[in-house]
Amino acid sequence: MGGLAPMNIITDQDFSMRAGIEEVFPLAVHRHCRWHIIKKAGETLGPFFADHPELHKAFELCVDHSLTVEEFERSWTAMIETYQVQDNETLASLCGKRMYWVPAYFMQCVFPFLRTTQCSEGFNAVLKRYVSPGNSLLQFATDSRND
Structure with missing residues (x-):
C-alpha cells in the first residue's frame, strides 16, 4: 500500500480482528460487513420475520434508507415500539453493534459499500467490465458515467 495505512477497513464480526486493527491502524475506520451481520442474524430473525413481514420491511427501510444517524x-x-419487539435479543444485539454495520454511521467515510472479499465476487465481475490495470480512477469515473 505504498507505506500508507488504510483509512477504511471492512471485515466480518471477528472482535479479535477489531482489536488488532485498532492497535495497528488506530486512525482507520473499521466496520463490519453488513452481509455477514444480516446472514448471522437471519438464522434467528428469518423465521421471526416470516411471521412478521411488516416488521421485516420496517427493518430493511430503517437500515437501508436512513441517511443520518x-x-x-x-x-x-x-420500529421497536410499533411492533413491540423490545425483548427480541437478536434485534437488541444488532442495535448494540449498529455503529459497526449500519450504513448511516459511515456516511462521512469513503466506503464503496462493498462487502468483504469473499462476498464481493459478483461486484468484481461487474467492475472488471469497466476497469483494467492501466485505467486511472479519473478514466474509470468518466467511462462509467457515459454508459
Whole structure:
C-alpha cells in the first residue's frame, strides 16, 4: 500500500480482528460487513420475520434508507415500539453493534459499500467490465458515467 495505512477497513464480526486493527491502524475506520451481520442474524430473525413481514420491511427501510444517524435512531425506535419487539435479543444485539454495520454511521467515510472479499465476487465481475490495470480512477469515473 505504498507505506500508507488504510483509512477504511471492512471485515466480518471477528472482535479479535477489531482489536488488532485498532492497535495497528488506530486512525482507520473499521466496520463490519453488513452481509455477514444480516446472514448471522437471519438464522434467528428469518423465521421471526416470516411471521412478521411488516416488521421485516420496517427493518430493511430503517437500515437501508436512513441517511443520518439521527434518522436511523428515530426509525429504529419507532420500529421497536410499533411492533413491540423490545425483548427480541437478536434485534437488541444488532442495535448494540449498529455503529459497526449500519450504513448511516459511515456516511462521512469513503466506503464503496462493498462487502468483504469473499462476498464481493459478483461486484468484481461487474467492475472488471469497466476497469483494467492501466485505467486511472479519473478514466474509470468518466467511462462509467457515459454508459
